[in-house]
Amino acid sequence: MAGKEKDMSKVKQMLRLHHNGVSNRQIAKDLSVNKETVNRYVKLAKLDELSITDLLKLDDPVLQHRMNGGSPSYPEGERFDDFKKKLSYFEDEMKRPHVTLKLLWEEYIAEHPKGYGLTQFRYHYRQHTKAKRPVSSSLLKDLYTPGEKLMIDYAGDRLEYVDRETGEIVKVQVFVACMPATDYGFAIAVRSQRSEDFIHALAMCLGSLGGVPKIVVSDNLKAAVVKTDPHEPKINRILEDMANHYGFVVIPARSGKPKDKSLVENQVKIVYNRVYAQLRNQKFYSLEELNKAIGRRCRHITVSVCSNILTRAKSSL
Incomplete structure (x- = not known):
């Protein structure tokens, strides 16, 4: 291979x-x-x-x-680095008359005998040029299959509680998720964005859903994606192990492509309006107490979403 x-x-x-x-x-x-x-x-x-x-x-x-069969691996990083250094040269050469990708590959493989084969050479070059093209707008709305995807992210603003013993104000992160087909949302406060807190939040989310989606679309946070790359992002091994245990696939949102997770970003705004704002005058003295309040507010959001879905369904009959 x-x-x-x-x-x-x-x-x-x-x-x-x-x-x-x-x-x-x-x-x-x-x-x-x-x-x-x-x-x-x-x-x-x-x-x-x-x-x-x-x-x-x-x-x-x-x-x-x-x-x-235990075959040895090839130093892919080295090969891709060599290829990447020549990308600007390939682009310039392709602008010249009569130059083809096959000709450039023949020159490239003569210089790098262990480099990419013609198929991969073409693939990586086209991926590079495709990534640089301006994105054309579309009037078609994304169609989602119920239960297929779960989009996850963290809210930018943090909530807080007061430590009973020290009186210290403790800032916490808020994990937010949504099912794009129904707009069903979930939120939970955790102490940080570290891997252990992230995995705990995702497990609690799956427990709340009562099932497992086929695909989890994550933001490029460190707990989910170790290395962002337009060609081959590296998923955090802990998250990959969890995915293989529960039976779902992790597909990170592409860097600089907000539409990949636009619905969970919209869910974050809903959480700001219907959770943060509603709880702004209340004081909490533990993470558990704060999460109970968040859970109550999220249930109100779910009831509102279900009501809107039923209203739209009746109006279409």
Whole structure:
């Protein structure tokens, strides 16, 4: 396979999406990996005597052996860095008459014999040029499948409570989530944005929903995404392990693309108006007490959302 062998947690995300009926092309787009990589692992999974469901239950080292046979990895970071340094040169050369990507690849591979093959060369170059194009507006509204996605983020402003023992005011972060198909929202206060608090908040959210979505769309916070990259973002391993345990896929919002998580940002505004503002004159003396109040206000929001949905449904009959 061209490129390094994937972490098995990433491979499990690919196989889970395939098992859910998502096309290989869409999986590659959603997980920011090369389509040929997805094709390879899906093909290997189909050839394996175990079903995809059984493969997903294997420990990572066991799956690694079945998928790759313990083959050594290639220093992908080094190769991509070399390619990235030449991107501006490739762009300038492509503006010249009669120059093709294949010609540039032939020159590139002569200089870097262990570099990308022609397919990956074209893919990375086109991804780069596509990322620089201005985004055209569209009049079509995104259509969401109920229960498919959960969008998550943190509110920018913090809430607070008073420590009973010291009298100190303790500032806390507020985790916000929403199901885009129904606008069902959830909020909980946690002590920080550290991984352990983030995972706790997400687990509480899933418990409140009473189920698990197929996809979690996260912001690029450190607890979710270790390294942002337009081609291959690196998901926090703790979150990936949680995703594989619960059976969902993590797809981070693209950096600089607010529309990817616009509905949860709108949910944050709702939480500001209907939670923060409503609780502004109240004092709380523990995180648990604060979260009980947040929960009561969120239930009011849910009732209001359900009422609006029923009203719209009746008016359409």
